[in-house]
Amino acid sequence: VQLVESGGGVVQPGGSLRLSCAASGFSFTTSGMHWVRQAPGKGLEWVTFIRYDGTKKYYPDSVKGRFTISRDTSKNTLYLQMNSLRAEDTAVYYCAKDHPSGDRDGFDIWGQGTMVTVSS
């Protein structure tokens, strides 16, 4: 069971970046998925969730309208499109599988994370 993120890097304020998360070892098509981030020296912050079938997506106010979560079941891959990036979006971004015993309320498997730095 594995989640591998990619796509992080350095981007200027106002720029865009797309993160990917490749899933393997479990049924991606029946699993809800999350993105969670952690700014340097700070705690964990939830970024977004997508239902297993892609029909429901949730975002906190801090990223609503700027970030978009999506999934490609043919590639077993989760995405996070980040637009209008701000300095406060600088963080390690983790993808995480929704806990099978819950519904959007917990995490099961975590990826290793990818760093996003927003700076001029």
Place this chain on the structure above:
Amino acid sequence: QSALTQEASVSGTVGQKVTLSCTGNSNNIGSYAVGWYQQISHGVPKTVMFGNSPPSGIPDRFSGSKSGTTASLTISGLQPEDEADYYCSTWDNSLSAVVFGGGTKLTVL
């Protein structure tokens, strides 16, 4: 300010029992299962408890419980390798969002 409230720091000696708490309200902890996540030295978070069920591979010294709007993670028989930051989280139906606690730094003396 986090939606869930955790102790900033807790300490204990090897072999001691320690309990970390996570307090919310009826919209979050009162209605949903609570997850607990261990992060050692700002590495990758690891799930150590969901509700009162630990994932496979988690030592049985870890246990979880909930009473009303407060969840707890108890470590019975503290080990040096348990030193880490611990975060709780759950769904909040008034925010339609996952909420986290601010994290508890557990020090093993």
